[in-house]
Amino acid sequence: MIYDADTWIGHWPYRRLPRTTAAELLQQMDSQGIDKALVGSLQGIFYKDSHEANRELAEAVRRHRDRLIPCAIINPTYFGWADDLKQCREEFAMPVLRLIPQYHPYKLTDDLATEIVAAAHELKMRVAVYGRVMDLRGRSHLDHSRQVPADEIMAMFKKFRGASFMLLNSGPVKPPRGAKAPKIFQDTAMMHGGCGVGVEKGLKTCTAERLMFGSTMLLRYPKPALIAIETVEATKAQKEKILYKNLKRLIPEMA
Numbered sequence: 001m002i003y004d005a006d007t008w009i010g011h012w013p014y015r016r017l018p019r020t021t022a023a024e025l026l027q028q029m030d031s032q033g034i035d036k037a038l039v040g041s042l043q044g045i046f047y048k049d050s051h052e053a054n055r056e057l058a059e060a061v062r063r064h065r066d067r068l069i070p071c072a073i074i075n076p077t078y079f080g081w082a083d084d085l086k087q088c089r090e091e092f093a094m095p096v097l098r099l100i101p102q103y104h105p106y107k108l109t110d111d112l113a114t115e116i117v118a119a120a121h122e123l124k125m126r127v128a129v130y131g132r133v134m135d136l137r138g139r140s141h142l143d144h145s146r147q148v149p150a151d152e153i154m155a156m157f158k159k160f161r162g163a164s165f166m167l168l169n170s171g172p173v174k175p176p177r178g179a180k181a182p183k184i185f186q187d188t189a190m191m192h193g194g195c196g197v198g199v200e201k202g203l204k205t206c207t208a209e210r211l212m213f214g215s216t217m218l219l220r221y222p223k224p225a226l227i228a229i230e231t232v233e234a235t236k237a238q239k240e241k242i243l244y245k246n247l248k249r250l251i252p253e254m255a
Contacts, residue, residue, distance in 0.1 A: 003244040004036045004222070006214030009060060010042035010053070014140035019218045022060045022068060029067070030195040033223050034215075035244070036067050038096055038128075042219075044073030045103050045133065051084040058092040062216045065194075069253050071128065075104045076116040085116065089123040095253045096166070098128045101152075103144045108156035117156065122231055123161060126251060129153055131170025131190070134219070136219050157182045162195055166249060168214060172205035185250055187214025188242065192228040199232040199242075208238035212247045 003019065009022050011126035019039050022039070029037060039061065044053035050073050061068040070128035071087035074081050074097060088094040097120040101108055108129065120127050139145065148171055157165055161180040169171065169189040176182060186206050203209055213229060227241060248254045 001033075001240075001244045002213060002226075003247045004029070004034050004215050004217075005166065005212040005247050006167075006189050006216050007037040007039045008042050008216070008219055009039055009057070011045075012042055012219065013046055013102035014134075017218055022064055024148070025218055026064060026067065028217050028222060034222065036069065038071050038247075038251070038254075039068050040071045040073055043097075047098050049078060050075045050104075051078075051081075054084070054088050054092065054094070058094070065093075068156075069096075069251065069255065070094050071098045072125075073098050073100060074116060075100075076112045077104065077106050080233065081116060082119055085110070085119055085125075086123065089125055090202050093253075094125070094126050095251055096126045098168075099124070100130050100133060100191070101148050102130060102132050102134075108152050113156055114159055117160065121160070126164060126166055127169075128168050131166050133169060134220055157184060167213075169216060172202045175207075183210070185210050185212055185246060187212045188225060188228065189214040189216045192224045199228045200234075203234060203238065208234065208241045209246065211242045211249035212250075213243050226227055232247055 008024060009020060009025050013018055041053040044050045047053050054072050057070045061070050072094040074085050106113055117127050119195055125211040136147055160182055164183040167184050167186045169191055175184050188211060191202045215225040229242060
């Protein structure tokens with residue numbers, strides 16, 4: 001069984017994607033034996049009002065909720081975000097809030113970031129933070145985004161003692177210690193290099209209890225992500241935790 005913590009549908013403004021729809025995402029999942037996925041809308045990154053993309057996403061996956069679990073994208077600098085977040089959870093049944101500080105005009109250390117994370121927790125949502133969506137080395141000259149520093153991410157996490165977070169498309173970070181420390185679950189999206197070597201480093205840093213499979217399709221092809229898991233030196237039990245058990249435990253809607 002394979003559950004993917006990091007997938008997308010929609011269009012990328014700086015290059016053509018060969019596949020963009022929910023149906024095409026499902027085709028890619030079927031071709032690689034991926035059972036279920038958390039999915040976000042790329043339009044939610046770039047629309048002035050991100051919530052328009054949440055509405056589109058809810059409709060796009062409406063007939064596929066057994067396999068595609070939609071994630072909200074909210075820009076907390078946009079007026080009315082609290083009502084939008086509530087609709088995402090209560091009407092659209094989105095269990096995850098994705099924060100994209102690489103492209104949206106705020107830092108995770110800002111008060112508004114703290115406010116939206118607290119609001120998401122009140123709604124029983126998991127919060128997923130992207131270190132990056134796109135590698136800056138291959139970006140368009142029109143793309144003025146930033147790599148989100150690890151210390152900025154950790155500073156925000158540490159404000160929420162005992163809370164669980166998802167850290168997506170980021171290098172491995174050493175989890176904070178202590179009974180009240182936040183629990184950080186990372187995907188493998190930036191650990192695919194070296195035919196499993198990157199995932200091995202992730203295992204040493206994050207442990208098998210906190211790693212989740214993430215492919216970033218339809219932005220990228222999923223096969224390299226799967227090869228990294230296949231070739232990593234890990235036990236069957238560890239691979240099962242990475243491939244689906246950790247995400248299933250973290251997001252009950254994935255069951």
